[in-house]
Amino acid sequence: MSDNSDGSCIVKHFESYAALDEKDQQLLLSLEEGPREWPKNTPLWQQGDPSDSFYTLSKGWACSFRDLEDGTRQVLDIYVPGDIVGLREFSFRKRITSVVMLSDAELCAFPRTHLDHIFSSSLVLCSVMFMITSRDQAILLERLVNLGRRSARQKLAHFLAEISYRLQRTNTFVENHLSLPLTQSVLADALGLSAVHVSRTFKEFREEGLLKTANAHLELMDIKGLEAVAGFDEFYLESLVSESHL
């Protein structure tokens, strides 16, 4: 462990997958650009923009989405502090999704061209990159199951349980209570529901003591309860190969 204690976004993120030696840390650090502020509702990029970097989200929340011909929109992913944004499409010349801030946020850019350095100079970093994208895919697969085969109650509960779980990984403070900057229409667009039906379902959840709704915020009061409603199983977020297997 290095002692630039507060550490860079990306070093911290990578270290949650595997231990990095000093050389790898320096390599990552040297490629990362300093944090910049992005106010709420600012787009980070839009579909069709040139795709030349990815980011780490050091503070705040964001989501990626796609606008459809008929005016609706599909939210594809929610990003929480510590997440890497845009790695998914880094082999595309143009962005295939759009990303917007859900709250005031702070991001560090990481130009794509720098990846050559990583691939050619560190086996560990390269493997961690693959682990990150694998986990990302696993999340997408679970999202497919959620959209394809679960009821509205289960969809919502599962989605919230997953986000809680991901938050606990990088942010220590969580116990059984949590506040999320998610509006009902963002959740609706993420889960293929209407905003009205999200509101209806939240009414039930409120009556069951599972959550509270505040101003464009959501308070989870009983995460275990939500997991139970969803039949949540975290296996798809865990059981990555450990470093020793690389």
Add this chain to the structure above:
Amino acid sequence: MSDNSDGSCIVKHFESYAALDEKDQQLLLSLEEGPREWPKNTPLWQQGDPSDSFYTLSKGWACSFRDLEDGTRQVLDIYVPGDIVGLREFSFRKRITSVVMLSDAELCAFPRTHLDHIFSSSLVLCSVMFMITSRDQAILLERLVNLGRRSARQKLAHFLAEISYRLQRTNTFVENHLSLPLTQSVLADALGLSAVHVSRTFKEFREEGLLKTANAHLELMDIKGLEAVAGFDEFYLESLVSESHL
């Protein structure tokens, strides 16, 4: 049957992303195991199995899926000849999905441990690996849009249009007519529909001259027509960075 002129599964697949020099080809070849037969309905692996290799599908069709607690199932992906199967989860110690053959098939195994060689000895191969997983993710994202925000007609038409498109990439014969070994219940499980409703929708499609239904097979008669119904746009399968950008 290994006639090296015809080339190995995996070399062919990689070359569709970027040109490989002799050394890279030899490296890939040396790591691939010879083809083996898998009869229809045979599982390739099941959720929870140790995850120690991926495969290339040289002949036949397969699909990955997840069985749910309530007895239903979500099909996550359909694999067509030339596809790589299992790369997605290669960072997991255990399989997070199951895979089964949809027809008699032939696969080449590729043990995971060999990937170290690739990562450490060829920048091009490493980059191609990332391109493959990126495209894989793009397909999943589009599937999310499909499940979240489209009608049954659109879901089916889009899914079939995508498969046609992917088939044309590796298999030359396709024009505007195509035969697929997909049952209605596989499609239903892939798209979050009931088999009954797939049957209903196919009746419409048949009347519109878009397709025919045979014995556990599907004949697409008018691929352009299906693309029109779906509002299909292939951008998410293209526009990968070319080799010169690596």
Add this chain to the structure above:
DNA sequence: GGCAAGAGATAACCCAGGTTATGGGGGCCG
């Protein structure tokens, strides 16, 4: 060659969730 199992067609019925509409409350900006 007969039988069980899987695949599909079709009909009748029903419900989860979409749609439309209305009203209220909080935050932000001039």
Add this chain to the structure above:
DNA sequence: CGGCCCCCATAACCTGGGTTATCTCTTGCC
């Protein structure tokens, strides 16, 4: 401090697609 916009709640109504059931047609198998 007033006006506007966004977020949310709730009600009334409607429909796309789920469910169940029955019948047929293949195909594979002893």
